[in-house]
Amino acid sequence: MKLLHFWIKDYVGDGMPSTLDIEKLFTFHAFEIEGVELVGNEEVIDVKVLPDRSSDCYCHRGVAHELAALIGKPLAKDPLREPAVLQPRAAQLRVTIENAENCKRFSLALLRGVEIKESPEWLKNTLEALGQRSINNVVDATNFVMLMLGQPLHAYDADKFPHDESGWHFGVRMAREGEEVTTLSNEKFTCTTKVQLITEGKGDVPVGIAGVKGGKYAEIDKNTKNIIIEAANFDSVITRRSSQSLKLQTDASKRFENELPPELTAYGLVECVRRILEIGGGTCEGYLDEYPNPQSNTSVTIQHAHLTSLLGVLIPKENVESILTRLGFTYETLDDGWSVTAPFERTDVSIAEDVIADVGRIFGYEHVTSVVPLTVPLSELNTRHYYSEHIRDVLVAEGFSEVITSSFRNKDEIQLQNALASDKGCLRSSLRENIKEVLDRNMPNSDLLKLRSVHVFEIGTVFRKGEGGVKEYTELALGVRLKQGGYNSKDDARLTEIQSILQTKFGIPLTAVLDKGILTLNLTDLIAQLPKPTEYAPFRGAAEKTHAPYSLYPFVSRDIALWTPEGVSAADLITSIQSEAGELLLHTTLFDEFHKEGKVSYAFRLVFQSFERTLTDDEVGNIMEKITKALTEKGYIVR
Numbered sequence: 001m002k003l004l005h006f007w008i009k010d011y012v013g014d015g016m017p018s019t020l021d022i023e024k025l026f027t028f029h030a031f032e033i034e035g036v037e038l039v040g041n042e043e044v045i046d047v048k049v050l051p052d053r054s055s056d057c058y059c060h061r062g063v064a065h066e067l068a069a070l071i072g073k074p075l076a077k078d079p080l081r082e083p084a085v086l087q088p089r090a091a092q093l094r095v096t097i098e099n100a101e102n103c104k105r106f107s108l109a110l111l112r113g114v115e116i117k118e119s120p121e122w123l124k125n126t127l128e129a130l131g132q133r134s135i136n137n138v139v140d141a142t143n144f145v146m147l148m149l150g151q152p153l154h155a156y157d158a159d160k161f162p163h164d165e166s167g168w169h170f171g172v173r174m175a176r177e178g179e180e181v182t183t184l185s186n187e188k189f190t191c192t193t194k195v196q197l198i199t200e201g202k203g204d205v206p207v208g209i210a211g212v213k214g215g216k217y218a219e220i221d222k223n224t225k226n227i228i229i230e231a232a233n234f235d236s237v238i239t240r241r242s243s244q245s246l247k248l249q250t251d252a253s254k255r256f257e258n259e260l261p262p263e264l265t266a267y268g269l270v271e272c273v274r275r276i277l278e279i280g281g282g283t284c285e286g287y288l289d290e291y292p293n294p295q296s297n298t299s300v301t302i303q304h305a306h307l308t309s310l311l312g313v314l315i316p317k318e319n320v321e322s323i324l325t326r327l328g329f330t331y332e333t334l335d336d337g338w339s340v341t342a343p344f345e346r347t348d349v350s351i352a353e354d355v356i357a358d359v360g361r362i363f364g365y366e367h368v369t370s371v372v373p374l375t376v377p378l379s380e381l382n383t384r385h386y387y388s389e390h391i392r393d394v395l396v397a398e399g400f401s402e403v404i405t406s407s408f409r410n411k412d413e414i415q416l417q418n419a420l421a422s423d424k425g426c427l428r429s430s431l432r433e434n435i436k437e438v439l440d441r442n443m444p445n446s447d448l449l450k451l452r453s454v455h456v457f458e459i460g461t462v463f464r465k466g467e468g469g470v471k472e473y474t475e476l477a478l479g480v481r482l483k484q485g486g487y488n489s490k491d492d493a494r495l496t497e498i499q500s501i502l503q504t505k506f507g508i509p510l511t512a513v514l515d516k517g518i519l520t521l522n523l524t525d526l527i528a529q530l531p532k533p534t535e536y537a538p539f540r541g542a543a544e545k546t547h548a549p550y551s552l553y554p555f556v557s558r559d560i561a562l563w564t565p566e567g568v569s570a571a572d573l574i575t576s577i578q579s580e581a582g583e584l585l586l587h588t589t590l591f592d593e594f595h596k597e598g599k600v601s602y603a604f605r606l607v608f609q610s611f612e613r614t615l616t617d618d619e620v621g622n623i624m625e626k627i628t629k630a631l632t633e634k635g636y637i638v639r
Contacts, residue, residue, distance in 0.1 A: 001045050001046070001047050001049050001058055001063075002044050002045070002130050002131060003044070003045050003046075003047055003048075003060055003063055003130075004042055004043070004044060004045075004060070004129060005019055005022075005042070005043035005044075005045060006042060006043075007060045007064075007126070007148075008022075008045075008060055008063060008064045008067060009059060010064075010076060010077065011064035011065070011068070011075050011076065011077050011078065012059070012067055012068055012071075012073075013075070013076025013077070013102070014076070015071065015073060015236050015401050017067070017071060018041055019036055019045060022067065023036070023274055024089075025054060025067065025071070026029065026047065026066075026067075026070075027068045028364070028365075028366070029070050029361050029362060029364065030053075030070065030361065031047045031049060031057075031063075031066075032047075032048040032055075033045065033046065033047060033048070033051075033354065034046040034047070034048050034154050035242050036042050036163070037056065037243075038128060039128075040125065042125075042129045042509050044129060044130065044599065047063060048204065049063075051257075051258050052212045052342045052348045054254070054255065054257075054288065055150075055256030055258050055260055055299070055345065055346065055347040055348055056261075056263060056343075056345040056346055056347075056348075057627075058150050058254070058258065058281060059146070059147060059148060059149050059150035059256050060147060060148055061078070061079060061080060061148060061149055061150070062150060062345065062456055062526050066076070067326065067328070067354055068329075069323075069326040069327050070362065070363060072326060073628035074306075075328075079148070079149065079267060079271060080138045080149070080264075080267055080344075080345060080457045082344075083271075083578060084267040084270045085266075085268040085270070086107060086109075086266050086269065086270070086287035086288075086289040087287065088112045088286040088287070089284075089286055089287065089288070090108070090109075090167075090283075090285055090286030090287055090288055091167065091286075092110060092166070092167025092168060092285075092286075092289075092462075093108045093110055093168055093170075093228070093286075094167060094168070094169045094200070094201065094288065095166055095168070095169070095170040095171065095172065095286035095288060095290050096169070096170070096171045096172070096201055097171075097172045097290060097292070098171070098172060098173035098174065098521075099173075099174075100292040100293055101235060101639055102111070102172070102174070102196055102234065102235045102238050103172040103196070103210065103233065103234055103235070104233045104234075104249075104262045104291070104292075104294060104295070105126075105230060105232060105233040105234070105262040105265050105288045105289075105291045106172060106230070106233075106265075106291075107230070107231045107232065107265045107266060107269050107285055107289045107290070107291075108170065108225075108228055108230055108231075108234045108287065108288040108289075108290075109217070109229045109269055109285065109286070110158065110168075110227075110228055110271075110284070110285045110287075110536075111226065111227050111228075111229065111273065111276060111277070111283065111284050111285070111639070112158075112225070112226045112278060112282055112285055113225060113226070113281060113282035113283060113603075114134050114138065114225060114226070114227055114277075114280040114281060114282035115225075115280050115282070116137065116138060116220060116221065116222050116223070116224045116225075116280065117136065117137055117160075117222075117279050117280070117624060118134070118136065118137065119134050119136065119137045119140040119279065120137075120139075120279055120331075122143075123140050123144060123279065124140070125145060125613040126412065127140055127144065127147075127181065129172055130147060130639075132147075132231075136220065136222075137276070137279045137544065138155050138220050138224070138227060138276055138280060138481065139155060139220060140196060141272055141275040141276045141280075142154065142155055142272055143274065144231070145250075145268050145271050145272045146251065146252070146255070146268075146273060148269050149257075149264065149265065149267055150255055150260065150268075150281060151231055151260065151264045151265060151268025151269075152210060152211075152231075152251070152252035152262065152268075153229055153230060153231045153232075153255065153268055153269070153323050154214040154229075154230045154254055155220050155228070155229050156207070156217075156220070156227060156228045156229075156310070157219060157220055157221070157224045157226070157227060158216040158218075158227055159224070159225065159226055160208075160217075160218040160219070160224075160532065161200065161217075161218040161228065162200050162202055162383050163202075164202075168228060169199070169200070169201030169202050169358055170198065170199070170201050170211060170230075171198070171199035171201040172197070172199070172232070172310045173196070173199060173205065174190035174193075174194075174195070174196055174197070174198045174199055174550070175192065175193060175195040175196070175199060175206070176191075177192060177193055178190060178191070179191045179206055180206070180213050181197065181206045181207075182215060182216045182217075183208075183209070183213045183214065183215055183216060184214050184215065184219060184632060185213075185249075187248075188216075188217065188244050189209065189248065190243050191206075191209075191246070193322075193537060194211060194238075194242060194245045195240040195241075195242040195245055195246065195303075196209075196210040196211065196234060196235075196238050196239070196242055197209060197210055198210050198215075198230070198232075200217070204477070205217070205318065207510070208240065209242060209246065209248070210232070210234050210235035210238075210239070210255045211232075211238070211239035211242060211243075211252060211253055212239065212242050212243050212246070212250055212252060212256075213248060213250050213252065213253075213258040221384040222324065225329065227276075227341045229269060229272055229273060229276070231265040231266075231268045231269040231272070232265060233256075233260055233261075233262040233264070235257070235264050235315065236257050236258060236259040236260075237274065238257060239253055239256040239257050240253075240257045243257065244418055245420070246337055246632055251398070259343045259348075259349050260345045260347070261295075261345050262294075263295075263344040263345075264344075264345065265289075266289065268346050269287070271440065281375050282531070295430055296344065297341055297342045297343070297346065297347075297349065298341070299332075299339045300304045300339070300340055300341075300343040300349070300350070300351060300352050300354070300355060300578035301337060301338070301339050301340075301352060302335050302337045302338050302339075302340055302352045302355055303336055303337040303352075303355060304317060304320070304336050304338075305314065305336060305337075306337075306352065306419075306508065307320065307337075307356050307359065309355065310356050310360075311356065311359075311360045311363075311368060312368050312371065312375050313360075313368045313369070314361075315359065315363050316576055319363065320338070321333075321338070323342060323358070323359050323363060324338070324355075324359070326357055326362065327362065328342075328343040329341065329342055329343065329355070330345075332467075334637050340355050341605060342354075342355070342599050353552060354396075355574070361510070362565055367389055377462075380533070380534075381535070381536065382534045383527055383530075383533060384474055384523070384524075384527055386533040386536065387461070387526075387527050387533075388459050388474075389536075389537070390503065390506075390524070391476060392459075392503065394501060394505055395457050395478070395498070396551075398455070398498060398501065399455050400455040400457045400478065401455065401457075401458060401497075402456070402457055402458065402459075403435075403438050403456050403457070403458050404458065404460070405431070405434035405435075405437075405438065405460070406424065406428075407427060407428055407460070407463075408420060408421075408425070408426065408427065408428070409423075409424070409425075409426050409427070409428050409433065409434075409459065410423045410424070410425060410426065410429060411425075411426055412424055412426035412428055412429050413426070413429050413464065413465055414427040414429065414464070414465060414470055414551065419613065427463040427470075427569060428462055428463065429462055429463060429464050429521060430462055430475065431458050431460055431462060431475050431476075431477035431520060432515075432518050432520055434458065434460075434477070434478060434564075435456060435457075435458060435477045435478070435479040435518050436479065438458075438479060439454055439456065439479045439480075439481045439517065439518075442454045442456070443481045443482075443484060444484075446484070446553045447555065447557040447589075447605060447607050448557075448588055448609070450587070450607075452457050452462060452482075452591065453480070453481060453482040454479070454480070454481045455478075455479075455494075456478070456479045457476065457477065457482050458476075458477050458585075459474065459478070459523065460473045460474070460475060460477075461473070461474060461475075462474075473522055473523075473524045474522075474524045474527075475520055475521070475522060475523055476521050476523045476526075477518065477520045478498060478518070478519045479517060479518045479594055480494045480517050481492065481517060487516045488563060489515035491516070492514055492516075492517060495514055495517070496514065496517075499512055499514075499519060500521070506524075506530060508529055508530070510526065511525070514592040516577065547570070549611075551609050551610065551611045553610055553612075553613060553614050553615070554609070554610070554614060554615075555586065555607050555608065555609040556607070556608045556609070556615050557605055557606065557607050557608070558579075558605075558606045558608070558618045558624055559591075559603060559604065559606070560604050560606060560624070560627065560628070560631075560638065561592070561601065561602065561603040561604075561638070561639045562601070562602060562631055562636045562637060562638045562639060563600070563601055563636065563637040563639065564599065564600050564602065564636050564637075565598065565600070565635075566595070566598050566599065566600055566601065568636075570590045570593065570602055571602075573602055573604070573631075573636075574588045574590075574604070576630060576631060576634065577606065577627055577631075578603065579622075579630075580626050580630045581608075581623050581626075581627055582623070584608045584609070584610055584615065584619075584620075584623065585606060585608055585623075586605070586607045586608060586609045587607050587633075588601070588604050588605070588606050588607075589605045589607075590602060591603055591604070591605050602639075606624075606627075607620050607639075608620050608623065
């Protein structure tokens with residue numbers, strides 16, 4: 001979520017830390033920081049707010065409150081601690097809620113005489129810095145309050161919305177199969193029974209997708225004078241199903257999906273009305289507030305001993321109480337602990353461990369001393385892991401490298417209902433295509449990798465249709481590419497050799513499918529035929545690994561062959577080549593050598609690459625001419 005530094009400071013007040021200090025505080029105590037950028041003259045901080053804290057921190061006020069707790073001072077201004085009274089009552093407004101569990105609260109405000117116009121510069125600049133497009137002063141006010149407090153709102157043109165002398169009637173219900181809604185973006189959506197709708201109560205006509213997106217019905221335009229502002233609280237699961245069913249995710253749905261508190265509707269509505277009256281004029285005639293089953297956070301009991309045991313560090317009681325106060329919790333002291341109640345916006349707090357986790361992160365996990373855990377006796381061996389490790393040992397010894405590829409594919413027999421991306425709409429039924437892609441991508445880079453061939457394998461889960469639904473299997477796939485240019489029959493010969501080695505290892509015949517340099521076998525079926533393991537092999541220790549940076553620019557390879565007298569080693573020639581080539585020569589590989597009549601023929605492959613630019617043919621050609629000249633001057637015959 002993107003946040004403005006100056007807006008957070010508006011709540012924190014004097015003593016606001018610098019952006020760098022905020023990054024450090026959040027990183028070690030609250031959130032990950034995904035980036036900081038300057039948009040115009042404003043610093044924008046991109047904070048990764050996880051779902052467990054989205055109910056209170058998916059807005060500027062929430063993040064500011066968290067920051068204030070970290071620096072140990074109360075907010076200079078806290079809009080959620082001021083009363084939000086929805087009075088007077090507007091008798092002209094009415095709502096019928098089909099299921100109060102699906103819509104816990106529905107609040108409305110009726111405003112008359114509002115002038116629709118461009119937003120003031122401060123509001124446009126604020127929204128645009130956060131990636132929001134300015135529409136008009138009323139719509140911008142609803143978006144501003146959502147970014148401020150986290151409560152989504154929607155505005156209707158009261159004159160376009162059907163009404164009579166008794167007023168306006170809203171409804172909230174689940175959609176009927178096939179009902180259609182046209183949203184503000186002019187997109188038409190066909191609903192299923194999983195979708196919750198807001199309706200015009202008299203005619204039962206859908207006017208919006210509850211918790212997801214407002215409809216074009218009664219849209220605000222430049223001629224609007226009288227408006228109705230809606231602030232509601234929709235069930236998180238229903239909203240998520242609605243969003244997924246329609247494949248429509250919005251700023252509103254992201255917030256409702258993470259269980260916003262019903263109390264927030266009043267604060268959001270009062271704040272939005274105040275903003276509209278300031279920048280658009282008019283008057284507020286009154287409110288409707290339908291809240292059938294008022295909720296409040298229940299208290300949880302925390303034992304000091306349990307807190308110490310769980311965190312692994314003794315935090316003095318006075319420190320615990322100070323942290324609870326800074327976080328906005330209220331508490332009652334008990335004999336060896338506290339009865340703690342979270343503020344209404346913290347819908348994520350329901351058990352003692354939730355509070356203890358908050359105390360621990362504010363106190364600082366760096367104060368927790370590392371302790372080596374006790375050894376737990378092994379009660380059961382994982383058969384798949386055991387035999388997979390044996391297979392790995394065999395294949396690595398034979399020069400294979402393990403790869404891990406995606407479980408999702410563009411096309412396959414099992415299609416996902418909600419694809420993660422346009423090219424990841426299906427589950428893989430085999431590792432074959434994945435291994436083929438690995439071979440195709442790596443073989444052209446074999447020179448860069450100092451490889452004469454590519455040998456890869458993968459042990460992974462595949463998904464196939466079976467009786468009763470989708471069945472999962474573990475599959476082993478091996479791929480070999482011995483030469484450039486694609487598949488060669490010698491690739492199959494190498495895989496047949498490996499299959500024989502594995503059969504000897506396990507002592508049973510292996511049923512495998514071999515086709516064009518790729519071998520696959522059902523590891524689930526193989527393991528079922530093998531004896532149950534009794535103990536794991538001893539740990540042999542990890543091999544030393546070396547890492548080196550790589551260039552983003554393409555490499556260029558050249559071959560050079562030459563005759564030398566007997567006694568001249570390949571190492572001597574490589575030294576001469578490297579001294580002439582300079583820093584652009586990445587590595588030199590000997591790929592051919594034979595002796596004849598007192599002479600030795602050597603053939604080398606030279607790979608050139610720059611960390612700063614793409615090399616040209618002329619540039620590499622000049623280097624090769626320099627190398628050839630130097631070798632010729634030494635008396636060698638370059639062929």
